[in-house]
Amino acid sequence: MQADFAAIAGTVEVSPRVDELAAAFRRAGRPIVHIVRLYPPGSPDVDLPRRGATTIVAPGTPGAGLLAGPATPVSLDAGLLLSGRPQEVGDHEIVLFKPRWGAFYRTVLEQWLRDHGADTLVVCGCNLPNCPRATLFQASERDFRTVLATDAVSQTSAERLADLAGIGVTLTTTAEIIDRLGAIGERLPDEADRKMI
Template sequence: MDSSVNASINLGKNYAVLNLDWITVLIDAVKDTPEGQALIENLAKWNNAVHASASRPLTVFSTLSFYPGQPEVQSGTPFANLIAPFGEFRHGSPETQIYKAFNVDSQDIVLPKTRWSAMTGSVLEQILHAHGVKTVIISGLTLSGVVMATIYRLFDLDYNVYVIRENVLELPVEQHSAFANVMLDMLLPKMGIKVISVDEAINALNRSKCQDTL
């Protein structure tokens, strides 16, 4: 592991891993690009580390999906226009499933939602509250969509939020650098939200595991 990794990150005991919209339709849109391939590699690296942990944190995978005909979405709205190029997002369809490169098992929660934010059109807020979660670690795509929309709601609810830098991506990928520069390097630090590397996240995960055994 890189010697520059920050070893001071403390997730505490009540934290959750939020894997936002790692769904096939979105991953398929980037998988043939260098940025997408790097994202897949880093998401898998993080997900495998979480699953290998002896004391696994609460892990939630969000998925965006709708009933046939998208009755949950008003046609012509900005949200409807934004998702239209990607397809129908029909509930239960292959394209709304978690991408095949990412391991999901019976201990994970796969949570459907009907808006960008994982806190809207889902029961995520109730799940976090029921488990006494105080801190969340976020990965996902898109950066300007589900990631930022979810962060704003978590921020309003006074959660401690970490974002894994390598584990978020903007679409189209050509815009990622510009969006990341503003959001990851300026906006989130201004809000007091911590942007960390995947190695820092894994290191914090492992140290949290050790603390649980004390």
């Protein structure tokens, strides 16, 4: 959820629910990863169709900044992120650069999640056909359970959701996810429950 991608239809409208999910995960003490793209001019990590013609999410520009995320503004450390290292922005909360659509490709995401005891990913954000979809497929390939917050992601359609349900993605709403987080927290979960969401 970066400022330059706010132009993608539906992204501004889902942003409040992305913020609600992030706040709920913080309250529950669950890990949060903000995945970003950075397009340095001339970089081979810029998608082929955008090379040479894009000025979006350029490192150091306001458009590369987070649209939705931590309660306090975060200045992205482009040098750190482009090196492949996570930028810590809170307790169990990081920003991570991904060079392509899927968040697991050439990143430390899988190891970071395993180190934090996560076995289920709840995905939300911008432009389902591209980054969220690729990330969900990659997560499934790595044996993570996957959940899509259907009202907190832009560019959904019945066909796209059916495609994801077909690989075992749980389709649910922000409210249902937040209720589940609250229910687990109220009964003082054991370690197995803490890994659920």
